[in-house]
Amino acid sequence: MKLAYTILPLLTVAASASASIKLPDKSEIPVLSGAEATLIEVEPNSTIVTAQTYDGSPSVGVFSLAPAGTDIDFFQVSLNAGDFLTGITAPIGNATFTDPDTGIYVVSALTGLVVAADDDGGQGLGSALTYAAPVSGVYFVAVSGFSDLPPGSAVGEPVASLNGLDADGLPHGEAGPYIITLSVVPSVIPEPTTLAAIAGLGVLALRRRK
C-alpha cells in the first residue's frame, strides 16, 4: 500500500509536466492492494495445538479477546529463512485504540520459545512487530492481553508462559475486539520491472522541468 502512495506523486508530476508522456494503462500497473485475505476467528485457537493456520498472504480480520479475560489467539505460519513476518493489532474496543491492551508474540516451533514480542508499537495500545525468520520452519503468532506475558521481557520465555494468566495467576483481564493484520514478505523480492518503468517516468518528468 505504501508503495502506491509513493508512486502517485510521480504520476502527478509526469502528467502535469508533459502531455506527451504516455501514462501506463491501469492494466500495466501492478496490483499492490485489494487482494488481502480475510482472517476469520475460529475459537478455540488459544494454544499452539489449536492455532489457526495463516497462509502468509497479506491478511486482515477482526478478532477478539473473550470477556473472561484469559483469551489468547494463536496463528500458525510456515516461514522460509529470511522471510519477514509482520503482525499488527489495532484495538477497537474504544475510540482511542487503547482497549483491549494487546501484546503480540512470535514463537518458534523449533525451540518452543518466544522469539519476538511487542506491546504498544501499534496505534494506541495496539501492538506491532516485524520478525525476520533466521531458519525455515513453523512459527506461531500469538495475541494476548499484555500482562499475560509482559512483552518487554518475553523473548526467550517458553510458549507455556502464554497461558492467559498474569504473573499472579489471575486472568490477564484484557477483553474486546481488535483488528489483526498479518503479512509475510519473502527474503528475496523480485524487482518489479513495471514499477521501475513507472518510477523512471517520474524521474524523466522531473528532469524535463529543469
Ligand SMILES: [Ca+2]
Ligand atoms: Ca483464543
Ligand SMILES: [Ca+2]
Ligand atoms: Ca479470541
Ligand SMILES: [Ca+2]
Ligand atoms: Ca499493548
